[in-house]
Amino acid sequence: MTDFSVEVYQNEYLAAGSAEVNAIITVTATGAPTGPSVSGGAAEVIIVDCSGSMHVPRTKLVSAKQATAAAIDTLRDGVEFAVVAGTDESRLVYPYQHGMVVSSPQTRAEAKEAVKKLAANGGTAIGKWLKLADSLFATSAASMRHAILLTDGQNMHETPRQLARTLQEVQGHFVCDCRGVGTDWEVKELRTIADALLGTVDIVAEPEGLEADFRAMAASAMDKAVADVALRLWTPMGATVKFVKQVEPTLTDLTARRVEVPPRSGDYPTGSWGSETRDYHVCVQVPAAATGEKMLAGRVSLVVPGTAGVEEQVLGKGRILAVWTEDTALSTRINREVAHYTGQAELASAIQEGLEARKAGDVETATAKLGRAVQLATETGHTDTAKLLSKVVDVEDARTGTVRLKRKVETVDEMTLDTRSSKTMRVRKKQSTEG
Amino acid sequence: MLKPAGDGCVACGGENIGAEGFCEDCGRAQPSGRDRMECDLGLVVGVSDKGNRRARNEDSMAFGTVLGGDAPPTVVAVVCDGVATSDRADSASQRAVDEATSVLLDAVLENRDPAAATKAAVAQAISVVAQLADPNVPGTAPSCTFVSAVVTPTEVTVGSVGDSRVYWLAAPDSEAMSSRMLTVDDTVAAELMAEGLSEEEANAVYQAHALSKWIGADAGEIEPRVVTVSPGGPGHVLLCSDGLWNYVPDAAALTEVMPAEGGMTAATELTALALKLGGHDNITTVLVPFPPTEGEKP
Numbered sequence: 001m002t003d004f005s006v007e008v009y010q011n012e013y014l015a016a017g018s019a020e021v022n023a024i025i026t027v028t029a030t031g032a033p034t035g036p037s038v039s040g041g042a043a044e045v046i047i048v049d050c051s052g053s054m055h056v057p058r059t060k061l062v063s064a065k066q067a068t069a070a071a072i073d074t075l076r077d078g079v080e081f082a083v084v085a086g087t088d089e090s091r092l093v094y095p096y097q098h099g100m101v102v103s104s105p106q107t108r109a110e111a112k113e114a115v116k117k118l119a120a121n122g123g124t125a126i127g128k129w130l131k132l133a134d135s136l137f138a139t140s141a142a143s144m145r146h147a148i149l150l151t152d153g154q155n156m157h158e159t160p161r162q163l164a165r166t167l168q169e170v171q172g173h174f175v176c177d178c179r180g181v182g183t184d185w186e187v188k189e190l191r192t193i194a195d196a197l198l199g200t201v202d203i204v205a206e207p208e209g210l211e212a213d214f215r216a217m218a219a220s221a222m223d224k225a226v227a228d229v230a231l232r233l234w235t236p237m238g239a240t241v242k243f244v245k246q247v248e249p250t251l252t253d254l255t256a257r258r259v260e261v262p263p264r265s266g267d268y269p270t271g272s273w274g275s276e277t278r279d280y281h282v283c284v285q286v287p288a289a290a291t292g293e294k295m296l297a298g299r300v301s302l303v304v305p306g307t308a309g310v311e312e313q314v315l316g317k318g319r320i321l322a323v324w325t326e327d328t329a330l331s332t333r334i335n336r337e338v339a340h341y342t343g344q345a346e347l348a349s350a351i352q353e354g355l356e357a358r359k360a361g362d363v364e365t366a367t368a369k370l371g372r373a374v375q376l377a378t379e380t381g382h383t384d385t386a387k388l389l390s391k392v393v394d395v396e397d398a399r400t401g402t403v404r405l406k407r408k409v410e411t412v413d414e415m416t417l418d419t420r421s422s423k424t425m426r427v428r429k430k431q432s433t434e435g
Numbered sequence: 436m437l438k439p440a441g442d443g444c445v446a447c448g449g450e451n452i453g454a455e456g457f458c459e460d461c462g463r464a465q466p467s468g469r470d471r472m473e474c475d476l477g478l479v480v481g482v483s484d485k486g487n488r489r490a491r492n493e494d495s496m497a498f499g500t501v502l503g504g505d506a507p508p509t510v511v512a513v514v515c516d517g518v519a520t521s522d523r524a525d526s527a528s529q530r531a532v533d534e535a536t537s538v539l540l541d542a543v544l545e546n547r548d549p550a551a552a553t554k555a556a557v558a559q560a561i562s563v564v565a566q567l568a569d570p571n572v573p574g575t576a577p578s579c580t581f582v583s584a585v586v587t588p589t590e591v592t593v594g595s596v597g598d599s600r601v602y603w604l605a606a607p608d609s610e611a612m613s614s615r616m617l618t619v620d621d622t623v624a625a626e627l628m629a630e631g632l633s634e635e636e637a638n639a640v641y642q643a644h645a646l647s648k649w650i651g652a653d654a655g656e657i658e659p660r661v662v663t664v665s666p667g668g669p670g671h672v673l674l675c676s677d678g679l680w681n682y683v684p685d686a687a688a689l690t691e692v693m694p695a696e697g698g699m700t701a702a703t704e705l706t707a708l709a710l711k712l713g714g715h716d717n718i719t720t721v722l723v724p725f726p727p728t729e730g731e732k733p
Binding site for chain 1: 455490569
């Protein structure tokens with residue numbers, strides 16, 4: 001049985017007339033079982049790009065096959081799985097008939113054999129791959145549905161609208177982690193897919209790195225214990241939810257994903273959970289009350305959907321408060337957690353906007369944004385990000401954010417910086433005051 | 436601690452008040468029905484008022500007297516001020532005063548040492564207030580301050596945790612020791628002053644008035660400050676929350692503004708003064724005459 005605990009970090013004190021309440025919600029799932037005995041079971045679809053470009057260089061396809069084999073080896077006995085080859089069409093590689101097969105030493109060996117025979121030719125139509133995966137998951141009763149998507153190129157053989165429509169259709173049916181290999185794929189495109197399907201996105205610059213990455217993704221999917229968990233937010237009459245973002249381990253804006261739960265609540269999808277901790281930033285606009293008044297500005301809980309015979313469960317409870325005060329020492333206090341993640345969000349958007357401007361040839365904006373990113377990364381101790389930034393800009397003064405754009409930038413450095421900009425760092429835990 | 440059923444929300448009039456004391460429609464915290472408490476036991480009187488600015492009264496008070504029998508006439512009194520930043524602070528202060536008072540009364544009846552009893556009362560208060568904490572909502576454990584007084588015909592024993600205070604207020608022309616504060620605040624400013632900073636310097640630091648000690652699940656290992664004095668002459672023992680002393684912190688000044696006859700008149704008058712000067716916080720005033728002798732007002 002997975003249990004959720006909710007912690008709220010905020011400064012609940014508002015100055016007279018203020019109406020915006022910010023809080024960081026830390027959600028910790030505990031007690032996730034390990035092993036295949038997950039209620040409702042798990043299903044995994046591995047989608048491998050087999051477009052013609054996977055031959056260039058040759059190591060790309062070879063590594064992708066090895067990585068897929070490694071991921072297959074990670075699947076526990078009893079997990080349902082399938083392997084899909086993607087081109088401008090999509091093809092089921094294993095099993096041999098439409099559907100999924102239960103993992104066993106024999107089926108895994110068969111699947112690896114089938115993967116070995118994969119050849120690359122044709123184009124890229126990621127929407128079709130996802131549709132096939134979706135129809136495969138539809139044949140399974142598993143509640144934990146996870147896909148790994150590997151691509152090396154842009155989605156050339158369908159329009160962005162087609163892809164968007166597919167994403168809308170399959171959204172909520174499964175979680176999908178996306179990996180781009182090489183440097184010919186589009187970061188924004190893959191991030192859109194990963195965000196829509198509540199998965200992660202990353203770059204695997206060298207094909208040799210794929211195997212370890214695939215194994216890690218499949219292993220982490222095996223560790224999930226509960227699927228389709230939603231974050232439920234109650235807000236009082238007259239309140240507006242300005243945003244709900246996942247801010248740790250990666251930045252994902254969930255605001256538009258709200259599903260109304262009357263009265264006065266909404267559910268935001270968070271995907272599958274193992275034993276892990278994630279942070280959310282909730283911003284609510286409430287009707288201001290007189291000083292001295294105290295209001296419940298929001299209540300956060302986690303909703304685990306019901307499975308056969310078990311009713312939906314609402315677990316954990318966190319309260320977001322608003323207390324109006326004339327004491328400015330209280331109302332101007334800045335909450336550490338809120339500031340930390342506000343800074344992270346700013347850092348991510350400074351990087352993404354800066355790189356966009358750089359691509360568009362807008363040197364001035366690019367310099368300003370990336371300069372700000374360097375400054376933020378330095379201030380907040382994001383040494384990894386600072387290192388990645390220094391491959392794109394020459395840093396003159398990190399403290400003030402004075403930078404010059406590098407004339408020559410390796411595509412891989414630029415893409416790595418872009419992809420990892422949405423990875424966040426946990427705020428250092430407060431010293432506990434337990435006695 | 437909610438208003439009786441049937442009463443609507445103070446803000447929107449809705450009927451839907453949740454168990455946590457918030458309106459399930461508009462979210463507003465509901466008053467706890469303790470907006471104004473007055474109690475007169477003859478030898479000890481108390482007034483607790485919500486004040487002008489707070490949504491509810493999170494202070495509480497409890498007291499009792501032991502007269503006749505083997506024990507000398509003795510009064511025990513406790514005042515707790517719920518920490519506004521904590522959850523259900525009103526429940527914390529109520530549980531603390533109730534439990535601590537009964538521990539102290541038992542000790543007096545059994546002729547036990549008031550100082551040891553005071554420590555036991557604080558330990559009991561911590562244990563009951565800690566039970567209020569919701570493990571799912573860390574960081575907001577219900578908390579309160581604590582002051583107690585055990586007043587015998589010869590001695591006054593006070594205990595304190597936090598920034599509520601006990602004052603000795605000498606009667607006019609009394610041969611007793613001069614009016615003074617009997618407690619020391621557990622605040623950042625007070626600790627800095629103890630380390631040698633001037634009052635002005637200490638009060639200027641960030642969060643000078645934040646509590647360094649409190650009663651609650653997240654309070655850690657704490658012990659109250661316990662002091663016993665022999666006043667040596669008639670006067671009053673005043674227990675109060677910062678809603679009163681913030682306006683008149685000086686013991687001599689308090690002696691001057693307090694009506695000399697004491698009793699309910701004095702407690703009401705002091706409360707009215709704090710309200711007149713702003714009433715920013717909850718105000719609790721408990722007065723015990725010294726010596727606490729039946730029928731003999733000092």
